[in-house]
Amino acid sequence: MKTTIAEVYKYVEQEVTIGAWLANKRSSGKIAFLQLRDGTGFIQGVVVKAEVEEEIFQLAKSITQETSVYVKGTVKKDERSPFGYELSVSGLSVIHSAVDYPITPKEHGTEFLMDHRHLWLRSKRQHAVMKIRNEVIRATYEFFNKEGFVKVDPPILTGSAPEGTTELFATKYFDEDAYLSQSGQLYMEAAAMALGKVFSFGPTFRAEKSKTRRHLIEFWMIEPEMAFYEFEDNLVVQENYVSFIVQSVLDNCGLELSVLGRDLEKLQRIKAPFPRVTYDEAIVFLHEKGFTDIQWGDDFGAPHETAIAEAHEMPVFITHWPTSLKPFYMQPDPNREDLVLCADLIAPEGYGEIIGGSERVHDYELLKKRVEEHKLESDAYKWYLELRQYGSVPHSGFGLGLERTVAWLSGVEHVRETIPFPRLLNRLYP
Ligand code: 4AD
Numbered sequence: 416m417k418t419t420i421a422e423v424y425k426y427v428e429q430e431v432t433i434g435a436w437l438a439n440k441r442s443s444g445k446i447a448f449l450q451l452r453d454g455t456g457f458i459q460g461v462v463v464k465a466e467v468e469e470e471i472f473q474l475a476k477s478i479t480q481e482t483s484v485y486v487k488g489t490v491k492k493d494e495r496s497p498f499g500y501e502l503s504v505s506g507l508s509v510i511h512s513a514v515d516y517p518i519t520p521k522e523h524g525t526e527f528l529m530d531h532r533h534l535w536l537r538s539k540r541q542h543a544v545m546k547i548r549n550e551v552i553r554a555t556y557e558f559f560n561k562e563g564f565v566k567v568d569p570p571i572l573t574g575s576a577p578e579g580t581t582e583l584f585a586t587k588y589f590d591e592d593a594y595l596s597q598s599g600q601l602y603m604e605a606a607a608m609a610l611g612k613v614f615s616f617g618p619t620f621r622a623e624k625s626k627t628r629r630h631l632i633e634f635w636m637i638e639p640e641m642a643f644y645e646f647e648d649n650l651v652v653q654e655n656y657v658s659f660i661v662q663s664v665l666d667n668c669g670l671e672l673s674v675l676g677r678d679l680e681k682l683q684r685i686k687a688p689f690p691r692v693t694y695d696e697a698i699v700f701l702h703e704k705g706f707t708d709i710q711w712g713d714d715f716g717a718p719h720e721t722a723i724a725e726a727h728e729m730p731v732f733i734t735h736w737p738t739s740l741k742p743f744y745m746q747p748d749p750n751r752e753d754l755v756l757c758a759d760l761i762a763p764e765g766y767g768e769i770i771g772g773s774e775r776v777h778d779y780e781l782l783k784k785r786v787e788e789h790k791l792e793s794d795a796y797k798w799y800l801e802l803r804q805y806g807s808v809p810h811s812g813f814g815l816g817l818e819r820t821v822a823w824l825s826g827v828e829h830v831r832e833t834i835p836f837p838r839l840l841n842r843l844y845p
Pocket residue numbers: 577578597598599600621623629630631632634636638639768769770771772773812813814815816817818819830
């Protein structure tokens with residue numbers, strides 16, 4: 416029976432054939448242990464000299480790392496294996512021999528691994544992170560479908576710049592100027608007026624000159640937008656959504672989290688509701704903590720965010736930011752004209768901001784004024800303003816950065832490991 420490693424549990428004490436790669440190997444004069452992987456999982460194949468033809472034992476002893484093989488063997492239950500099964504090998508044939516595979520089980524430097532990202536992806540750790548990424552995406556679709564949202568796909572080539580004009584990737588759209596999307600939000604607002612509750616999932620691009628563990632040039636964002644939702648309603652969606660993906664990863668990625676050595680307790684305690692701290696309160700807190708460098712009106716840096724998150728051991732909403740720090744489309748606080756009705760959600764353990772969101776300006780005149788104040792080219796925003804001319808309603812939405820979220824859930828230090836082929840400052844290869 417031809418099967419995959421993930422499905423061997425169906426064939427205990429039966430003989431199966433698996434197509435696999437050799438991840439690692441140990442052998443003595445009498446026995447060889449083959450660490451096999453096939454993408455669906457990892458399993459150990461045991462080749463006992465006394466039980467197989469001499470030719471097969473010699474082959475098992477000599478095959479090299481990442482050689483592709485067909486392995487035949489009997490599936491055994493094995494309590495010691497993290498996967499629960501082992502293969503008692505009876506046959507082995509090479510499909511293609513790998514010579515001098517560059518990534519050996521020893522330690523390698525980051526730049527070397529990044530240069531070999533196309534191969535590095537095969538490692539157990541990278542495999543685990545990609546599976547967790549997949550689970551977050553799967554759970555996202557489950558959550559929003561369950562909540563009655565419609566998936567809408569905003570364009571990637573656009574004429575507008577929702578998050579400011581300094582970090583745009585400019586390109587040509589035939590004779591016109593165009594940009595790669597920084598955020599699908601403006602289009603999602605139009606979609607919310609048509610479909611009520613919508614969400615998108617797609618790539619976004621920022622020509623940010625930041626070289627930090629939280630910044631990618633190309634990253635993937637989930638952007639929900641809801642008609643008739645006000646500021647507080649928006650936060651409730653966010654905390655329920657984040658709690659749901661954390662729980663889904665705990666439920667469905669136990670093996671991957673253990674490969675990564677993730678501290679599960681830190682994830683198990685993540686449950687809605689999340690604490691809310693206003694920007695004003697955060698400034699006072701930071702001063703008390705000895706951050707004398709920060710003044711009211713300043714944006715927070717990574718150390719500030721981390722200090723706030725550490726005080727809670729939960730994701731924390733920082734709400735009601737100064738208008739001057741935020742994009743043009745945010746609804747003013749009716750009680751304080753220097754603030755906007757927005758929130759950033761800060762992940763625990765130093766992973767920083769995973770969500771940015773707000774209530775949107777729904778008054779035509781105010782939005783027009785904002786577009787002008789921000790010196791945005793009015794033609795590109797004509798259609799966006801028009802949304803406020805025909806039955807405008809309060810609405811809110813947010814954007815969750817997939818890679819930062821996956822980094823937090825996986826417990827990996829840097830976002831470069833959470834996307835298959837990271838685009839970083841000075842890295843467009845492989
Ligand atoms: O806070 P941001 O810029 O918000 C927006 O783009 C809104 N238009 C979203 C919305 O309301 N629909 O980005 C949202 C999230 C951040 O919180 C962060 O998680 C992620 O996107 N993000 C990045 N992730 C990796 N690398 C970067 N350079 C990122 N910039 C933002």
